[in-house]
Amino acid sequence: MKSTPTLPKGGGTIAHRTGGICHYVGFNDSNALEREKGITILAKTTSIRYRGVKINIIDTPGHADFGGEVERVLGMADGCLLLVDAVEGPMPQTRVVLRQALILGLAPIIVINKIDRPNARPAETVEATHDLLLELAQTPEQLGAPVLYTNGRTGTATADLRYPGTTLEPLLDTLLSSIPPPVSDLDGPLQMLVSNLDHDNHIGRLAIGRIARGILRPGQEVVRLSEDGVGPPQKIATLLTVEALERKPAEQAGAGEIVYLSGLPDVAVGDTIADANHPEPLPRLEVGEPTLRMQFSVNQSPFAGREATVSSTSRQLRARLQRELQTNIALRVVDGITADIFEVSGRGELHLSILIETMRREGFEFEVSRPAVITREVDGHRQEPVEECIIDCDTASVGMITETLGSRGAQLQMMRTDAGSGARLTYLAPTRALIGLRSLILTLTRGTGVMATRVVGWEPWRALPPRTRNGVLTSSQTGTAVAYGLSGVQERGQPFIGPGTPVYEGMIIGLNRRTGDIDVNPTKQKQKTNMRASTEDATVKLVPPRQMSLEECLDFIEDDELVEVTPKTIRMRKRILVASERIKLRKREAAV
Structure with missing residues (x-):
C-alpha cells in the first residue's frame, strides 16, 4: 500500500536526546532521575508533522543497562537516526542499540551531532561510524546510510560541512526520502503488539504499541493473547494518539500508527491485541539475559518504619517488584531463601541502582545486598560475562585510572590521547571487576570522566586481584552521634557520619585505617567534672565525613553487610548487628 499523508512515515529511533529535532523532543527526559543523571532511562514517543506527513519519533535509552527498553520498542520503528557525538565518536552503547536496530531491518541515517564543539572530528567520526556499520549491517542497503551533520544547540543540519545549515529541514527531508513507510494492511483483522505500558490517573492502565494490521476504534471488541493463551473478549475504552507532547483522543487508527489504548486491565508487555474473531498472535518480545543479581529484603534495622511513607512489608515489597516486571522486561525476580528476601536480577549495576532509587523515592524502605555476577556452566566449566569498558578523561587523570583498572584485573586494549580532547582508554574486564567503578571514575576525574560499557561475551572464570578494603568502624551503641564520640572515631579511621546523626548497634559509621572491624561508640559524651576546661580541651x-552515593555503598559493602535504603537516608550495616553474635559466628566458621 502506498504511503499517504495520513499514515505515519515510519518511526525514528534516537539513541540519545536529539536536542534540535523539534521543540518537543528536548523535553522527553522528563523523569527526575533522567534529568539528574543526564541519561535516558525510559523509552518515549512523540511525533511531528512535516510536509503533510506524520513522523513518529521514539527516544530510546543509549546505555547498555537499559537495553531491555530498547529491545521492546524497536519493533515500532521503520528506521533509525544513529546519533554520534562529533568528538567522542561511536560509543559501546551505540554498538548495542545499532546492532538491535539493524537486525530488525531498520533503515539507518547517520547523524553527526555537536559539530560546533572546538575539538569536533567529523571526518574521523564518520569513518569510525562507517566501520561500525560495515561490521553490523544485515543488508547492503544499510551500508548506504546517508550522513548529516547537526548542531543541536542551534537546531541546524547540513549534508555538506562546506555549506552550514540554517534549519533542520535537510534532516527531515532525509527522513522522508530514506526511511520507508510502514507496510500497512488496513483491510486485515486487527493485530497489535504491546511494546510498553503507562498509567493515567483518569483512565487507568494504557497499552502502547504500533498497529501491525487492521484498524482500531474505541468500543471495538478485541482479545488479549498472552503467554497463558487467548483471553476473554474485551472492549477498547479509550484510543489515543500522540501529537507532539499531547495525547489526543482518536476516532480510529490504522496500521502503522503508534497508539495508546485503555480498557485492558491485565495487559502486559509482549501481549498481542487482536480481533476477537481472528486471534492471531505476533512474535513475543525477546530480551537479553541479566548479568547481575542482588537481594532485596524487608528492612530489619532498629530504625525500620521511621522514614518510610508507604508500607514496606514483604507483601508490599513483592507487589512493587511484580509491578515493575510488567514494564521492566529485562528484570527478573524470584523468591529468596526466606519470605522476606527476593532475588532481583538485571542487566547491570546502573539498571539495578535506578530501580532502588526509584522505589526509595516512592516511599519504600528496604535492604539490599552487594551485587553478584550471574555465572553459567558450560561443559563443566564456570563462565562469567566480560565487558568492554571505554573511559574518556583528561590526560592528567590517565595515571590514576590505569592504576585503578589494573588493580581490578582489567586489561588495557587501546589508549588514545589528544592534546585537545583528552584521552580515551579501552579495557576488557569481567563484569564483577566493574562494580562501583562508574562513581569512582567520577571521583578520580573530578566529575569530568565518562564511562561506557557493553557486554561482549562470556569467558572462563578467572581470579582477580583481591579486594583491598580495610575493615569498618561499626557503632557499638544506639543513639545520636556527638562531636566528642566522633573525635574518637576519626582517630581510628575515616568517619561516614557527622554530629547529630542517629546510629544503631551494628551500623557502619566509618572506614578503619587497618584491616579488621572495630566497634566504636559515636554517642559517647565527655565526662562532666567540677574542673573548668581550657578552651583547647573544650573544642x-x-x-x-565522607559522603557516599548509593552506587558507592553497593561497591563498598562485603558479603556480610547490607545497604539500608529509606526515602531520606542510605545507611550501611552488618547483617548481624550484635557484636558478640558476629564474634561467635567467626569462631564457628574458623572451627569448620
Missing part, C-alpha cells in the same frame, strides 16, 4: 575538631 573538638572534626574532619568532614
Whole structure:
C-alpha cells in the first residue's frame, strides 16, 4: 500500500536526546532521575508533522543497562537516526542499540551531532561510524546510510560541512526520502503488539504499541493473547494518539500508527491485541539475559518504619517488584531463601541502582545486598560475562585510572590521547571487576570522566586481584552521634557520619585505617567534672565525613553487610548487628 499523508512515515529511533529535532523532543527526559543523571532511562514517543506527513519519533535509552527498553520498542520503528557525538565518536552503547536496530531491518541515517564543539572530528567520526556499520549491517542497503551533520544547540543540519545549515529541514527531508513507510494492511483483522505500558490517573492502565494490521476504534471488541493463551473478549475504552507532547483522543487508527489504548486491565508487555474473531498472535518480545543479581529484603534495622511513607512489608515489597516486571522486561525476580528476601536480577549495576532509587523515592524502605555476577556452566566449566569498558578523561587523570583498572584485573586494549580532547582508554574486564567503578571514575576525574560499557561475551572464570578494603568502624551503641564520640572515631579511621546523626548497634559509621572491624561508640559524651576546661580541651575538631552515593555503598559493602535504603537516608550495616553474635559466628566458621 502506498504511503499517504495520513499514515505515519515510519518511526525514528534516537539513541540519545536529539536536542534540535523539534521543540518537543528536548523535553522527553522528563523523569527526575533522567534529568539528574543526564541519561535516558525510559523509552518515549512523540511525533511531528512535516510536509503533510506524520513522523513518529521514539527516544530510546543509549546505555547498555537499559537495553531491555530498547529491545521492546524497536519493533515500532521503520528506521533509525544513529546519533554520534562529533568528538567522542561511536560509543559501546551505540554498538548495542545499532546492532538491535539493524537486525530488525531498520533503515539507518547517520547523524553527526555537536559539530560546533572546538575539538569536533567529523571526518574521523564518520569513518569510525562507517566501520561500525560495515561490521553490523544485515543488508547492503544499510551500508548506504546517508550522513548529516547537526548542531543541536542551534537546531541546524547540513549534508555538506562546506555549506552550514540554517534549519533542520535537510534532516527531515532525509527522513522522508530514506526511511520507508510502514507496510500497512488496513483491510486485515486487527493485530497489535504491546511494546510498553503507562498509567493515567483518569483512565487507568494504557497499552502502547504500533498497529501491525487492521484498524482500531474505541468500543471495538478485541482479545488479549498472552503467554497463558487467548483471553476473554474485551472492549477498547479509550484510543489515543500522540501529537507532539499531547495525547489526543482518536476516532480510529490504522496500521502503522503508534497508539495508546485503555480498557485492558491485565495487559502486559509482549501481549498481542487482536480481533476477537481472528486471534492471531505476533512474535513475543525477546530480551537479553541479566548479568547481575542482588537481594532485596524487608528492612530489619532498629530504625525500620521511621522514614518510610508507604508500607514496606514483604507483601508490599513483592507487589512493587511484580509491578515493575510488567514494564521492566529485562528484570527478573524470584523468591529468596526466606519470605522476606527476593532475588532481583538485571542487566547491570546502573539498571539495578535506578530501580532502588526509584522505589526509595516512592516511599519504600528496604535492604539490599552487594551485587553478584550471574555465572553459567558450560561443559563443566564456570563462565562469567566480560565487558568492554571505554573511559574518556583528561590526560592528567590517565595515571590514576590505569592504576585503578589494573588493580581490578582489567586489561588495557587501546589508549588514545589528544592534546585537545583528552584521552580515551579501552579495557576488557569481567563484569564483577566493574562494580562501583562508574562513581569512582567520577571521583578520580573530578566529575569530568565518562564511562561506557557493553557486554561482549562470556569467558572462563578467572581470579582477580583481591579486594583491598580495610575493615569498618561499626557503632557499638544506639543513639545520636556527638562531636566528642566522633573525635574518637576519626582517630581510628575515616568517619561516614557527622554530629547529630542517629546510629544503631551494628551500623557502619566509618572506614578503619587497618584491616579488621572495630566497634566504636559515636554517642559517647565527655565526662562532666567540677574542673573548668581550657578552651583547647573544650573544642573538638572534626574532619568532614565522607559522603557516599548509593552506587558507592553497593561497591563498598562485603558479603556480610547490607545497604539500608529509606526515602531520606542510605545507611550501611552488618547483617548481624550484635557484636558478640558476629564474634561467635567467626569462631564457628574458623572451627569448620
